[in-house]
Every structure is written in structure tokens, then in C-alpha cells.
Amino acid sequence: MKYILIIILILINTHYYSFAKSEKNREQSNNVNVALIQFPETLDPIKSWNFQHFILTQCLFQTLIRIDENGSLIGDLANKWVLSNNNKTYTFHLNKYSKFQDGNNITSRDVAWSISRHFWPNSDSITASYLSKIFSISKNLNHGEIHPSITIIDKNTIQFNLRKAYPPFIYILSISSFSIIKENKSNLTFIGSGPFYAKFFNKNKIELNKNIQYSNVQPIINNITIFKLNNNNELNKLIIDNNIDILVGLPRGELENIELPKDFELKHISSLSFTHMFFNLDKNIFKNKILRKELVKLVQKPFKTEQDFSKFYKFNPSFFPKGILPISYYKTINHENIDYKNLNILKNKKLNILVQKGYLNIKMIDKFEKTFASIGVKINWQIVATDFVDEINKNQYDLLIAGYMGNFPDPDGYLDPLRNDTFLKFGNIPSENLFKELEKIRFTEDPMERLKNYSTTFKNFEEEYYFVPLFQTNISIIKRKNLNIPESRFIYESELWKVHWK
Incomplete structure (x- = not known):
């Protein structure tokens, strides 16, 4: 990786003129190019397992609750929630204006279906255990079955019933892997409601476009293109042909003493x-x-x-x-x-x-x-x-x-x-x-x-x-100085969808 970084810096400096021109075009059209070391094999939020996956999941999907830049819990798909007197039942009221990226309304059935997927056979969920230990009923589900600890009250209201009072429950629902997707019989289609939608996805590249159906504050950026870094040759071609604005996931040990080009900086994400x-x-x-x-x-x-x-x-x-x-x-x-x-x-x-x-x-x-x-x-x-x-x-x-x-x-x-x-x-x-x-x-x-x-x-x-x-x-991120990436003490993954040109 040390040699990869040297190549990055040489290429950035050698092709500075062409890079600056390309960067200017992207800045004017409000686009950003991002490179990841840990590239996801699927867009299924259940399969997310590290912070690089999580920052991508946040672009495409929403959770019921999210943690804002100040570390506070706020509604995402839910605009209100109520805790019962015995502290064991959480009732969430969905934002009735929330829509999936295909224009369909999000219902409490979609929420129940998305959470229940974690408990289906062969789900490979690494976060299901957080809920299985606290739900009121412990049960192995059949494929397509809704968890019995989840109650659909109406199309915009849903309840979660816990075994006992558990204060961190609300934080668990903010985890990206518990994102809400549209119910589908195949369980192979992942339509979300996040600020972006995936226009293109393969094993090496993802193109994200702004989702005009997004019900919260719209992102400033229009498009995000994400590339996978595999080896030196691909990295060289990626830099020369596509121009990288943000590098995520490079090992910390190799980043300690590098000298970056004047238009790049190393950002520490708390x-x-x-x-x-x-x-x-x-x-x-x-x-x-x-x-x-x-x-x-x-x-x-x-x-x-x-x-x-x-x-x-x-x-x-x-x-x-x-x-x-x-x-x-x-x-x-x-x-x-x-x-x-x-x-x-x-x-x-x-x-x-x-x-x-x-x-x-x-x-x-x-x-x-x-x-x-x-x-x-x-x-x-x-x-x-x-x-x-x-x-x-x-x-x-x-x-x-x-x-x-x-x-x-x-x-x-x-x-x-x-x-x-x-x-x-x-x-x-x-x-x-x-x-x-x-x-x-x-x-x-x-x-x-x-x-x-x-x-x-x-x-x-x-x-x-x-x-x-x-x-x-x-966490370390290399980025252009004229790009802004917000962060927060309690947001483990800096929210990539909020990046914007200064």
C-alpha cells in the first residue's frame, strides 16, 4: 500500500492540469468521484459490515431513526415515536409523505418486512442478534414471515414489543443494516428511499443519482460515482481516466507521514x-x-x-x-x-x-x-x-x-x-x-x-x-480541500451523501 500511495501522489501531480480541468467540470455539475478499498458485493443493507459499506448504505436507504451531526436521535422515516409506560413498547409513526425511489409510498408493512428479513433462514445478518435478545418473542422465522414482536397498527404506524425495558433500543434502529427497503417477493431487489438511487451497479463501480423523491432535506451534490480499488494497475487507470476526489479506506499506518498534493488533505473522522x-x-x-x-x-x-x-x-x-x-x-x-x-x-x-x-x-x-x-x-x-x-x-x-x-x-x-x-x-x-x-x-x-x-x-x-x-x-479520508464532509462525534460513518463542494 505504501507504493500505491506514492503512485497516487505522483500521478496526481503529473496530471495536475488535466485533473484540475476535470475537477472543475465536476464541481460545476455538482458531481463527486469516490474510491473505496472495501467495495460491497451487493447493495442489500443486511450485508453491510464495515464503515465503507455503511456510508454507501446511508446514500441509498433510510432507517426509522438516525443520529444527526450533533449526536442527537432524530426521525428519519419516522416523524414521531412514543414509548409505553412500562418502557417495553415503542410505537413509531411514519412520515406519510415518504416514498421509495420508484414513487411508491412507504408503509409500516415495508418496515416490518425489512426488519423481519434479518431473522429469516440464511439472512447472514450480523446485527440480528441485537434484536433477538430483546424482542418479546424469540422465534426462528420462515422466509417471508413477519416477526411476532412487530405489530402493524395501520399503514403509517408500527409497534415493536420488547421482552424488557432496554434503553439502547432506539439506537439499534439507527444502524444502517436495519435500513428499510420495499417489500418484494424475490428478496433480491433493494429499492430504498435514501437521498440517492443506484443508477448503475457492478462489482467495480456504482453510479448514484440524486433521488427527487427523498422526503427530507435534499443533498447538495447531484451525482456520486464510486469505484473499487483492486490493485496498482487499476488504481493508476482510475486516477488518470476518472479523477478521484475522495479516497476512503486506505490503511492508517501508511498514511501517517505522506505528503499530499496542495489541493488534497487528510481528514480525521471522529x-x-x-x-x-x-x-x-x-x-x-x-x-x-x-x-x-x-x-x-x-x-x-x-x-x-x-x-x-x-x-x-x-x-x-x-x-x-x-x-x-x-x-x-x-x-x-x-x-x-x-x-x-x-x-x-x-x-x-x-x-x-x-x-x-x-x-x-x-x-x-x-x-x-x-x-x-x-x-x-x-x-x-x-x-x-x-x-x-x-x-x-x-x-x-x-x-x-x-x-x-x-x-x-x-x-x-x-x-x-x-x-x-x-x-x-x-x-x-x-x-x-x-x-x-x-x-x-x-x-x-x-x-x-x-x-x-x-x-x-x-x-x-x-x-x-x-x-x-x-x-x-x-477514521481517515483523503479528500480535495474544496470538498466538505460533515462529521459528528456519534456518527461512526461520516455521511457521504452530505458531501458538497465549498
Whole structure:
């Protein structure tokens, strides 16, 4: 990826005159070209699984609720919602003027159908579990069946019935994968109601046009063309022939010290995501809790004492990013009190660290290597360019450096990597007791009391030292300086459909 970035910069400078002309034409016609590293295989919102997919999904579809630029919950397809006295029934009233991109009105039947799809056989939904644990009725559905916890009151009114009061429910409905699509028998057509519609889609390119049926504030931009970045040759041709205005998904580690052309800038998109180091608890050596405790302090120390190691990573010695739990949860550790005698068991050993290519910068890699060298350990980096999750599941690492972006701003939105029953599990952590404890407090009605209980539970869990809490991370986007991309503290994916020329 380092060489790709060099090629990008050379080509941008070499073809500056032709680029400027092309850019001017797009600015005048209100069009934008975007390049993604993680290109979606389908436009089905259920299949969205990372922030690059989410920013595309937001262009094409709407949810009942969305989070605005200030971090506040506002209506999207719903213009009003009411919570019952027992806090277990949510009634949503749809905007009766909302239409799908084909001109048909959106009904509560479409909403019920779209949410129920997550529970049908072979849906491959990675977010269905967020609702299955809280819906009043737990049931495996047949294809086409509406979930029994959803009640259609009339064409513009719908109810969701929960097992118990659950304060974060409203945030779950803002997740892009719970977008509303038009009911169809084939379940292969994805007609949405978002600010754009897909004029063209294949495995390498998507053309989005403004949706004049969109019921909320119309986007400023008219068209967005999205390209897939596959390799150097395609990237070169893409830059020369099509001119890129925004690059999304380039690895953070490769972006730290690059010099951009004068008309481009590197934008940091605030996000509530983490990057930590996880011990592989299937390895006998890491079953030693005392060893794990001292390693946590050892690995954290250089990142605590020197804060300028990265533009995108900020030291945070807690599992959850700051902003998820009360400030009392976030702790400080005495890194001067390391018992090196308990680390002697690792002397002269070699440890395999699995990490995604481009994830860390040179300074961070150097810190890790020097830290382990100080106790006589040699690092063997297992650097993976693609299929990172598959490599995790092969379970051939000793230590794993991996990140996660919560799907909604609540501790429950960050738990998947700790589970042993998901495809995305970090470190094979024995977390059964943790989830038993969380089940006791998950449905606490008072939101502040609930978060306080989560704080206590996770403080105790983190004292088992199953992982090394390290960083809170930001998202990086390279864009033209004369393009504006809004962001918000609680919007994990900057809303691409709001981009516009300054």
C-alpha cells in the first residue's frame, strides 16, 4: 500500500492540469468521484459490515431513526415515536409523505418486512442478534414471515414489543443494516428511499443519482460515482481516466507521514472505535494470569509515556472508547510497577503477532518490537493483506492486534469480539461468565444506573487481563480541500451523501 500511495501522489501531480480541468467540470455539475478499498458485493443493507459499506448504505436507504451531526436521535422515516409506560413498547409513526425511489409510498408493512428479513433462514445478518435478545418473542422465522414482536397498527404506524425495558433500543434502529427497503417477493431487489438511487451497479463501480423523491432535506451534490480499488494497475487507470476526489479506506499506518498534493488533505473522522492487543487464550503460556497482567503493563507503557506515536491512534487503557461509559470507568494504570521476574518465562521465545497490513505505522511497530525485546522476546509479524477474519479463525497466532467499531453508542455495541459464538472473536476469551453477569443488568430501566452497572462489571472483567487495552482510533479520508464532509462525534460513518463542494 505504501507504493500505491506514492503512485497516487505522483500521478496526481503529473496530471495536475488535466485533473484540475476535470475537477472543475465536476464541481460545476455538482458531481463527486469516490474510491473505496472495501467495495460491497451487493447493495442489500443486511450485508453491510464495515464503515465503507455503511456510508454507501446511508446514500441509498433510510432507517426509522438516525443520529444527526450533533449526536442527537432524530426521525428519519419516522416523524414521531412514543414509548409505553412500562418502557417495553415503542410505537413509531411514519412520515406519510415518504416514498421509495420508484414513487411508491412507504408503509409500516415495508418496515416490518425489512426488519423481519434479518431473522429469516440464511439472512447472514450480523446485527440480528441485537434484536433477538430483546424482542418479546424469540422465534426462528420462515422466509417471508413477519416477526411476532412487530405489530402493524395501520399503514403509517408500527409497534415493536420488547421482552424488557432496554434503553439502547432506539439506537439499534439507527444502524444502517436495519435500513428499510420495499417489500418484494424475490428478496433480491433493494429499492430504498435514501437521498440517492443506484443508477448503475457492478462489482467495480456504482453510479448514484440524486433521488427527487427523498422526503427530507435534499443533498447538495447531484451525482456520486464510486469505484473499487483492486490493485496498482487499476488504481493508476482510475486516477488518470476518472479523477478521484475522495479516497476512503486506505490503511492508517501508511498514511501517517505522506505528503499530499496542495489541493488534497487528510481528514480525521471522529469515531468510537478501539484497537487492542488480544492474547490467544488457547495457548498454554497465556493461561498464566500473572504473566498476562505484567504484559499488559509492559506493552502499554511506551504508548502512555509518548503521545505522538500516531495521528489516528490515541492511548486508552480501557476496553471501551471514551464516551461509551461514565468517566469513572476509565482507569489509569501504574506502569512503573512492573514485576519483570514474572516475565522471565518468555525469555528467548518467539511470539507470532497477527495484524492487518498497513494497520500500524513504523513508529508503532518499532515500539512493539523494542518492548518485547526488553524481556528477550523476538516478534514474528504475521501481516495479512486480505481475509483478515479468516486468518483470525485459523487460530495460528499468539497475539492479535485488531480493531472494532461499535455498531451503536452503547457497550452492547462492542461485545461481538468477546463472544465465542460469533465469526468475529478475538483471542478465544473465556467470556461465558461475563455474559451471564451482563444478562442480569442488560435490562436495567434507568439508563444511568445501567451504565454504572456495566462499568463495574467490566472493571472486574478487565482485571482478568485477557487483552491489552491500547487505543481509541479515528477514521481517515483523503479528500480535495474544496470538498466538505460533515462529521459528528456519534456518527461512526461520516455521511457521504452530505458531501458538497465549498
